[in-house]
Amino acid sequence: MPEPMLSLQKVNSGYGKFHILFDIDLEVPKGKITVVVGPNGAGKTTLLNTIFGLATIHSGKVIYKGRDITHVPAYKRAKMGMAYTLQLFNIFSTLTVKENLLLATYDIPEDEAKKRMEEVFQLFPRLKERLFQRAGTLSGGERQMLAIAISMLRKPELMLLDEPTAGLAPKLAKEVFEAIRHLGDQGYTIILAEQNAKGALEIGDEAVLIASGRIVARGKAQELLQDKDLSRKYLGLEV
Amino acid sequence: MVNAIVLTEQILSFIGVYTIVTLALNIKAGHTGIPDFGHAMFFGIGGIVVGNFVAHLAAALASHVVPGVTVHGVLAQNTETLNLLNTKYFPTHPGVAIGLLIFAIVVALVLGGIVGWLASLPALRLRGEYLAILLLATAEAVRIFVTYTKQIMGSTPTVGLATPDLFAWAGNSAAAATIFTVIMAIIVYWVFERIHHSPAGRLFRAVRDDEDAAKALGRDVVVVRRDAMIIGSAVAALGGVVYALNPFLGGGAVAAVSIFNRVFWTFWPWALMILGGMASNRGVVAATALVGILLIWPIRVYKVQLAKALGASLLGLDPNSFGNALEYLLLGILIILALALKPEGIIPEPPSKTLDFRKKAEKILKEEKIEL
Amino acid sequence: MAAIDIQSTFQALYYASLLSILSVGITLSYMTTKVFNFAHVRFAMVASYVAATIILLLAKAFNIHGDFAWHNMAGMQVRIPLPWWVYAVALISAFIVGGLVAVIQYYLVLRPLQKRGAGSMALMISTLGFDFILIAILFIYMTLPQIRRLTVKTVSLVGRVAFDSLRMDSLDIVISSGSVTIRGAVILAMIFALATIIGLYLLLTRTKLGVMMRSSIENPNLALVLGINVDRVFAITWFIAGAIAGLAGYLFIFATVYLTPVSPTTPSDQIIVSVFAGSIVGGINSVPGSIGGGFLIGLIEKFFVPLLSPVFGPGIVKYDKVFSMLAVALTLLFIPEGLASVNWKRVFRLGGAKGKES
Ligand SMILES: Nc1ncnc2c1ncn2[C@@H]1O[C@H](COP(=O)(O)OP(=O)(O)OP(=O)(O)O)[C@@H](O)[C@H]1O
Numbered sequence: 023m024p025e026p027m028l029s030l031q032k033v034n035s036g037y038g039k040f041h042i043l044f045d046i047d048l049e050v051p052k053g054k055i056t057v058v059v060g061p062n063g064a065g066k067t068t069l070l071n072t073i074f075g076l077a078t079i080h081s082g083k084v085i086y087k088g089r090d091i092t093h094v095p096a097y098k099r100a101k102m103g104m105a106y107t108l109q110l111f112n113i114f115s116t117l118t119v120k121e122n123l124l125l126a127t128y129d130i131p132e133d134e135a136k137k138r139m140e141e142v143f144q145l146f147p148r149l150k151e152r153l154f155q156r157a158g159t160l161s162g163g164e165r166q167m168l169a170i171a172i173s174m175l176r177k178p179e180l181m182l183l184d185e186p187t188a189g190l191a192p193k194l195a196k197e198v199f200e201a202i203r204h205l206g207d208q209g210y211t212i213i214l215a216e217q218n219a220k221g222a223l224e225i226g227d228e229a230v231l232i233a234s235g236r237i238v239a240r241g242k243a244q245e246l247l248q249d250k251d252l253s254r255k256y257l258g259l260e261v
Numbered sequence: 262m263v264n265a266i267v268l269t270e271q272i273l274s275f276i277g278v279y280t281i282v283t284l285a286l287n288i289k290a291g292h293t294g295i296p297d298f299g300h301a302m303f304f305g306i307g308g309i310v311v312g313n314f315v316a317h318l319a320a321a322l323a324s325h326v327v328p329g330v331t332v333h334g335v336l337a338q339n340t341e342t343l344n345l346l347n348t349k350y351f352p353t354h355p356g357v358a359i360g361l362l363i364f365a366i367v368v369a370l371v372l373g374g375i376v377g378w379l380a381s382l383p384a385l386r387l388r389g390e391y392l393a394i395l396l397l398a399t400a401e402a403v404r405i406f407v408t409y410t411k412q413i414m415g416s417t418p419t420v421g422l423a424t425p426d427l428f429a430w431a432g433n434s435a436a437a438a439t440i441f442t443v444i445m446a447i448i449v450y451w452v453f454e455r456i457h458h459s460p461a462g463r464l465f466r467a468v469r470d471d472e473d474a475a476k477a478l479g480r481d482v483v484v485v486r487r488d489a490m491i492i493g494s495a496v497a498a499l500g501g502v503v504y505a506l507n508p509f510l511g512g513g514a515v516a517a518v519s520i521f522n523r524v525f526w527t528f529w530p531w532a533l534m535i536l537g538g539m540a541s542n543r544g545v546v547a548a549t550a551l552v553g554i555l556l557i558w559p560i561r562v563y564k565v566q567l568a569k570a571l572g573a574s575l576l577g578l579d580p581n582s583f584g585n586a587l588e589y590l591l592l593g594i595l596i597i598l599a600l601a602l603k604p605e606g607i608i609p610e611p612p613s614k615t616l617d618f619r620k621k622a623e624k625i626l627k628e629e630k631i632e633l
Numbered sequence: 634m635a636a637i638d639i640q641s642t643f644q645a646l647y648y649a650s651l652l653s654i655l656s657v658g659i660t661l662s663y664m665t666t667k668v669f670n671f672a673h674v675r676f677a678m679v680a681s682y683v684a685a686t687i688i689l690l691l692a693k694a695f696n697i698h699g700d701f702a703w704h705n706m707a708g709m710q711v712r713i714p715l716p717w718w719v720y721a722v723a724l725i726s727a728f729i730v731g732g733l734v735a736v737i738q739y740y741l742v743l744r745p746l747q748k749r750g751a752g753s754m755a756l757m758i759s760t761l762g763f764d765f766i767l768i769a770i771l772f773i774y775m776t777l778p779q780i781r782r783l784t785v786k787t788v789s790l791v792g793r794v795a796f797d798s799l800r801m802d803s804l805d806i807v808i809s810s811g812s813v814t815i816r817g818a819v820i821l822a823m824i825f826a827l828a829t830i831i832g833l834y835l836l837l838t839r840t841k842l843g844v845m846m847r848s849s850i851e852n853p854n855l856a857l858v859l860g861i862n863v864d865r866v867f868a869i870t871w872f873i874a875g876a877i878a879g880l881a882g883y884l885f886i887f888a889t890v891y892l893t894p895v896s897p898t899t900p901s902d903q904i905i906v907s908v909f910a911g912s913i914v915g916g917i918n919s920v921p922g923s924i925g926g927g928f929l930i931g932l933i934e935k936f937f938v939p940l941l942s943p944v945f946g947p948g949i950v951k952y953d954k955v956f957s958m959l960a961v962a963l964t965l966l967f968i969p970e971g972l973a974s975v976n977w978k979r980v981f982r983l984g985g986a987k988g989k990e991s
């Protein structure tokens with residue numbers, strides 16, 4: 023079996039004194055979309071925060087590309103090829119769209135940045151039309167696109183997405199999922215945390231189900247989608 | 262060498278007045294969570310009561326007895342008038358002096374309470390640091406107003422007003438003033454301990470810990486905060502009276518720069534409260550005693566010797582400046598270390614039933630949300 | 634009798650400029666760390682001590698009529714212009730020292746406390762503690778023999794202790810023409826204020842660092858995720874805030890009679906509440922707001938209040954700060970985010986609409 027892009031070993035984490043995640047073991051395979059699902063407050067966001075170094079790790083190890091990064095500060099992880107689209111406040115709303123995009127590429131050579139920018143505009147042409155608009159005035163869908171674009175610009179080896187479809191109309195959500203699948207096909211390694219379990223699992227490769235801070239099930243995304251018991255109990259899906 | 266008795270008196274006076282002022286702050290900030298950065302303004306009221314009101318009243322009473330004393334003279338010929346009162350009137354009229362003492366205490370408590378109530382009005386609207394800055398600004402405005410208003414502080418604001426020596430009838434008036442200071446501190450401590458363990462005290466802390474929970478239980482948070490402001494401010498004004506009457510503290514005069522000084526009467530009490538433990542009355546006394554002894558005994562009295570011992574004089578350091586430096590260094594380092602290492606203070610707040618109260622309230626809150 | 638003449642107008646402009654460059658520092662540090670920094674104005678004090686000593690020592694080392702400071706003891710004011718580079722070296726040192734003290738506070742006090750989960754009140758009190766430590770350092774610094782030789786003895790107002798203080802105002806350059814004399818410090822203050830406005834504007838809008846600062850302030854987590862070392866960006870912001878305070882400290886040297894580490898009349902203790910006032914009235918979360926707010930408070934105290942004296946008598950000027958404190962109270966109660974948060978367009982439009990109706 024090839025070396026996973028990322029693995030968590032017996033990780034216990036939370037925020038300061040608060041203990042939220044318990045004994046998490048997880049392997050994220052390269053070039054695949056790993057979907058994290060679970061009810062509200064289960065700890066999906068905390069899991070992503072733990073991976074990116076935004077949470078407090080009480081014990082256990084986080085290994086990324088064979089290197090122990092448990093104690094590496096978050097901003098350095100960004101330089102190691104990780105990107106993260108936050109669930110809330112995922113754009114700089116007081117800055118313009120252009121400034122947002124520039125920030126995403128501030129540590130990348132200029133012509134390379136331009137090239138990537140063009141790629142992003144191909145996927146989200148709407149952003150190009152609104153370069154000088156203040157990001158806070160974008161519509162909900164445009165905001166999510168900008169948020170994902172920011173991550174994409176960083177050409178990450180590992181991309182964390184936290185509920186990129188939250189608050190979007192079903193049609194838009196579908197578009198976003200398709201864009202993510204497209205990224206997956208291009209070879210991005212993606213961890214996708216979603217409330218919209220059905221949509222996410224449909225485009226995902228691997229899946230884990232979290233409840234109350236523990237992993238309660240894992241397997242292929244399609245299998246989880248078919249599992250009536252789990253689906254009904256945790257995800258409220260009628261299959 | 263320093264007289265051991267005088268040294269003891271100095272230390273006791275310091276501890277006494279800071280116990281009063283810091284406990285008064287503690288009921289607001291420690292127990293109820295009102296960040297009063299304007300504490301000095303209430304303290305100053307007590308100084309005005311003694312230096313101005315009591316002096317006027319005494320002059321009125323003495324004007325028929327002691328030649329040369331006039332009511333007008335209290336402000337016009339302040340030093341002379343007060344000198345006459347302190348040497349010719351109070352020594353022979355202990356009854357009047359004690360009456361005036363009681364008058365001073367009562368008036369300071371009432372005035373302090375009223376101003377505290379007024380200051381609590383904005384406290385209903387603001388919270389946290391914003392409220393702290395508002396109170397700081399208010400105190401500053403009051404300080405400036407008092408400083409330059411001749412009817413209050415006389416015409417030389419930096420010198421201020423000479424204070425009546427209401428213990429002049431005692432053989433050793435300084436000792437009597439010290440005993441008075443200590444007695445007042447003990448009474449204040451006793452009262453605050455009683456409050457701490459009473460239902461009212463628990464209510465104060467409940468408001469501090471969780472305003473929403475307190476509200477959910479039908480408590481009027483506004484009223485609770487107001488009460489804490491009134492009590493704390495009244496007692497702070499009492500502290501001002503004690504200060505003004507104690508020669509080791511006031512030095513026989515009250516000036517706006519000293520009694521409304523935000524470093525001494527707002528920031529130091531904050532430091533002592535943090536050090537002792539927010540909402541812990543015993544902690545406050547312990548911190549005050551510790552700092553008082555360190556400050557007065559080695560630093561103020563023995564600064565020359567201390568400077569030598571620490572090798573400071575080898576560097577050619579001036580012992581006076583060195584002493585000043587040590588006072589600020591001691592306090593500054595204690596504040597930061599306490600915040601970093603013992604944020605709950607040297608004697609943390611004794612456990613009480615607040616927790617149950619909070620849990621109960623949380624439960625109610627949760628149920629309400631579910632109903633919604 | 635005119636309530637205000639050219640000279641006092643300039644004096645008011647000096648004061649307003651001084652407040653505005655200090656207020657913007659309070660705001661910069663508040664925006665990053667969410668703490669009202671009580672030590673901020675003391676940065677200026679520290680910087681002014683360092684700059685003052687540098688001027689005196691350089692003058693002495695190059696034997697530029699070294700003993701001008703001593704003459705003051707006899708009450709004489711001997712003005713000897715120093716070569717420009719002495720002033721320049723001192724200015725740069727003030728700038729750097731102010732910034733360094735701020736960075737020390739950020740890394741040694743505030744960050745560790747924040748990491749331990751200290752709340753906003755605890756942080757605010759820690760700034761008091763740091764202020765006390767700075768005062769202590771200044772006292773010790775003043776008492777070093779090399780420095781003491783440059784000083785004059787005075788007795789504090791409280792009459793309790795003798796302070797050693799620097800007396801420096803004789804160093805100021807005075808421009809006189811006819812009956813009007815203008816102090817160099819007054820012109821310098823306005824230049825500093827202008828430079829601060831332009832410098833910060835360019836920094837925040839035109840440079841990568843500025844955009845990083847703005848983004849880290851708005852959303853530190855997102856900035857981290859993009860690989861920005863938010864801690865360091867904040868430390869740089871603190872440096873800038875402290876360095877600007879250093880400029881204010883440089884002004885103190887020339888504009889005030891005595892420098893003492895702490896006393897009710899020492900510049901930092903006298904103006905700190907006005908500085909807070911400027912920052913709050915203008916907008917605690919707005920850089921341009923705080924610059925304007927500081928200027929406004931300065932003008933209220935030293936320009937508008939004196940204008941009232943024909944009505945209320947000349948005594949009113951002593952109560953100048955009462956008016957600025959009133960402004961703080963009204964701001965906090967009614968527009969806590971300050972004048973910068975007011976939607977002025979709407980206010981004017983409403984006013985206009987009403988005007989049409991009536
Ligand atoms: N900063 C924090 N401090 C303390 N507890 C927190 C913090 N952030 C989140 N939590 C708690 O951690 C738990 C898990 O939260 P998390 O955000 O990981 O859930 P989630 O699975 O992402 O939920 P959702 O689907 O609603 O986004 C929740 O109970 C939440 O209240």
Ligand SMILES: [Mg+2]
Pocket residue numbers: 066067068109184
């Ligand atoms: Mg989440």
